[in-house]
Amino acid sequence: MKAPRFGRRERPVVDPIGRPLNDPARELRDAEARGDASAVDVIADPEPTELERITGWLDERTGLAGLVRTTLRKVFPDHWSFLLGEIALFCFIILVATGTFLTFFFVPSASQTTYAGPYPPLQGATVSEAYNSVLRLSFDVKAGLLMRQVHHWTAVVFVAVIVAHLSRVFFTGAFRRPREINWLIGFGLLTFALAEGFTGYSLPDDLLSGTGARIAYSAAISIPLIGPYVASLLFGGEFPTAAFLPRFFVLHVMLLPALFAGAIVAHVGLVFLQKHTQFRVGRAREDNVVGRHFWPGQAFVSGGLFFLTAAVVALLGGLVQINPIWAYGPFDAPIVSSPAQPDWYVGWLDGSLRIFPPFEPVILGITIPSAFVPGVVIPGILFTIVGIWPFIERRVTGDRAPHNLLDWPWESPFRAATGAAILGLFAILTLAGGNDVLSAFLDLPIESLTWLFRFLVLAFPIAVWLVVYALCRSRQRYPAPDERPKGGIRLVRNATGGWEEAE
Template sequence: MGRSWRWAISRSPLARASGTFTVADDAGRLEPGGGEQRGGDVERSVLPPVRRPTELERLADWFDGRTGFGRYARMALRKVFPDHWTFLLGEVALFCFVILLATGVFMTFFYTPDSRPTTYHGPYAPLAGAQVSAAFESVMRLSFEVRAGLLMRQIHHWTALVFLGSIGVHLARVFFTGAFRRPRDINWLIGVTLLLLALAEGFTGYSLPDDLLSGTGLRIAYSAALSIPFIGPWLASLIFGGEFPTLELISRLFVFHVMLLPGLLIGAIGTHLLIVYVQTHTQYKSRATREDNVVGLPFWPGQVFRSVGLLFLTAAVIALIAGLIQINPVWLYGPFIPYAVSSPAQPDWYVGWLEGLLRLGLPFEPTILGVTIPSPFIPGIVIPGILFTILLLWPFIEARATGDHAEHHLLDWPWESPIRTATGAAGIALFLVITLAGGNDVIGVFLNVPVETLTAILRVLFVVLPVATWLLIYWLASSQRRRRAAGADTSHIRAGGVAIRRTATGGFEEIDAIEGDAD
């Protein structure tokens, strides 16, 4: 059997200086005459023996030989990620989803998705002998009798809040920097869809304990669905399994929360990440960045270690919060009773704005073509539908309004697009107002202000604050854009229109702002 040969660069200083090469076989032996003669000297550098491949390497080579996966793996390892902290917001959402899956699987082992009544005989004395649903009883058992069960519930709940929050902040970053523009408008559509799926996933999971607070939220959702003209009763019956409450409701919510919605989320997240990989990342404008390059860290090893560190940091912070701060104590709320309701009460923040719209809604039921429109329809269905439609179609609305249909790979600074920035700020102001309205009873008790007075104030702010915010932010962004266009370094401008520059001797001097920028 013949010997195989390989080329290798010698490690000797002479070879590095002269550029000579030596030839060695697999055992590290030099080929006869393999040394190269330079100036009467023959270099003979014996290379170390070649390491035999391990079984894992053989398996990887076997797999690569049949799939060609190695080429794509090398491409993935060389992918460049922009070096800016705002690009990690999406990773926080991804890591939260992983934590939700892990804790959710744990809780599934102990949860019973059943609305049939049973008697509670657990260690929590205030509810001893109470008639509860099997779902509520299993949550109580998980909280008080399963080792680390309450901690897992708390981690799961807090992670859900952070998950929705990180998605919202990530979308805000994409919106204000214009990262949704062509060709990434398709990923914006997927991102908004992810937000809707996450909202549905959070609400269905929040409702599974079958406690009084979550049951009240389900009754509100049932009323909103019922208010839709023509199809409302049919749709509500389809979702809830009949007239609320029904014995099938918890099992249906369980299927949505554990099977359908997670599957859709996994598919949407995978598609989102695939498109990001194919299209490459956007990046902020700088001297090094251009429309045709990406400046940052390679996936391996830089971005991998950063992402792994962020994963552990996210998990640690959430676990710390879950261990120290109580959330959703269902034993204090008690089991759901159809004729009972607790007050003051408010839902989780990500659906609080929907309840806020209902609380701000006017007692107005118009009749159109002989059909009475129930009062929850406009604030509970129409307004959220309009808001999400605008959010979903914003890339196309902006492209149509500005006439800009070109591809963009560099991000805008917020002041570069005053209308977009002002619109986003007005949307945030509107969200804050209606979120506060979702807890108007809690705020009223805390401030000792009648709920009616607080609701009237919030109704005024619902109209005034977004408009005032839009005008203010538009003026600020436009002023900043004009100053930038004039060449002024606004980061050092004082009220008098001058800038401070450090001299060569270590002192400071006042100069004209535009002159200082030119320097």
């Protein structure tokens, strides 16, 4: 049997538009002139390599050779910030992989059982099957705790990377025409990620997760007219119910990942169709893409980046304890531990609930519950603003032209200032969500901190807006270093011993 030849052939076969690059007729003439019989054979009827046989087999059945070649030769602009979206995708893959492992051990059931594992204080405790199975996964399954912690840490950094990617897209104006749809899809991905995180946080059925589910139920019930129905349909009755765990499980492992995966395909597919944006450097213009071929350069960098991302979350998962549910104990409605926080990416919502003043008007007998405005209305408004930002900006600036070249953040002071102010608002709300922990840490009364946050939530975004706007304007007045003439002046010695400027 002949050894397969995967090596690259001497000559490329076709150019990008499919014309033969070489001239077999001429080469055949040359070989005949030399009297090289074997070369004549090869040139007259070139034997395909093993790789060509495989690609040929696939192409006959799909007709995709042209598309695959275009893809391999696709040009990717290389800037580190363009890799943030890839890292988010890698986090999703790691979440699916580790999460699949977890589902093999997790029991999504609220039915009660008696704990008989190795953690001494809980021996004999009545716990749910769900909680019991996560303890078993943590203590009895080898490497189970590592997988669980890697999963949780990946979820924590996943949302952070999504926010960083979203910020890059926002501050460089990458969402402008023709990419508004992809902004909306990306925004959908963010909300799916938050929903994934929240449902996942609720699954172990420990004291914290039950408290979180309780607050979600209360936010749902607070909606005027439909709240009690929405909450009952979502949770299967009045909280706490046995139904919500299996429901959240299905949402967490089936519906939301499916939505997320579908949206990722659309997100990446649109980038493929529209080609990546690029910064205004070097030879980059509106009507070209400057960068590296997908294969092998970019593909290797991305592949390596996947493993490096996995290494970072493996390190966190191995060295830093996260969500020690054995220490919190199982969920029990009358029991609570303090502090009680959601994972950080829901912290802003908790912060909104914490610092909003007591407000519960009764209008025509209809009560507007105190959790409604901070728990439903404010998040709704904030997320709507972020979601439809491309259309808001188009309305404000009147800029309807297509853009493939990115702005530097300071080139659009209004956008930069507004984006920074929104991030600042979320940051204040997130900090407010930890006001009790900060209170203990800073040795300040919770009440003072709460009042400080009530002030900052209004003042800080305004201050950030003004400062960023002013900074951008002043930055615009001075050219960036790379916009100045390169290299300055070069002096050379002239014949008389003096100096003069070189060309």
